[in-house]
Amino acid sequence: GQQVMQIPQYQHVQEGEDFTTYCNSSTTLSNIQWYKQRPGGHPVFLIQLVKSGEVKKQKRLTFQFGEAKKNSSLHITATQTTDVGTYFCAGLSGTSYDKVIFGPGTSLSVIP
């Protein structure tokens, strides 16, 4: 079945360094979403990408959807302690909702 993988599983960075997490799907996706979950919290929607090659920015966060619509990345420039948390990608394949698959997440730690 469809699988969504994320790398790395964990990332520790010094405050001010950049951070990137990668999301890869075994199948072509209709769209991809990114969520952030703070420690002890619940996932919160960040963004959705739909078009092949799409790039979206939210302040220091840059999201990219691959040309083949099978991979995506989230890049954070100059990390801050408020960026701490786990970042999940969620891919939709097909039109049935049980095809939405979450990746295992990348846990980001920021050292002040």
Next chain:
Amino acid sequence: NAGVTQTPKFRVLKTGQSMTLLCAQDMNHEYMYWYRQDPGMGLRLIHYSVGEGTTAKGEVPDGYNVSRLKKQNFLLGLESAAPSQTSVYFCASSYFEDGETQYFGPGTRLLVL
């Protein structure tokens, strides 16, 4: 506007006991979902509902049942809890299907001894 709420926040069960988790949303969303989250495994869809009176199985439905008698409520039942069901359970809702933004509740931590 409370968004998505879940009760209880935390529960301890003994193997074989039953319980119901309640999810409520006040955003008039059509679609509602139950996920479980385990370390290193992300979020896995248990069951979902595309409208009042309808439910469907997700990725890991075994051992769980659901009901959507009212549009704003989605109940997750464990008839006979097992230690493997120890997890954090999240409810979510969305307005449209097809990958629309999902709004998550705060979660229910369940420990089955």
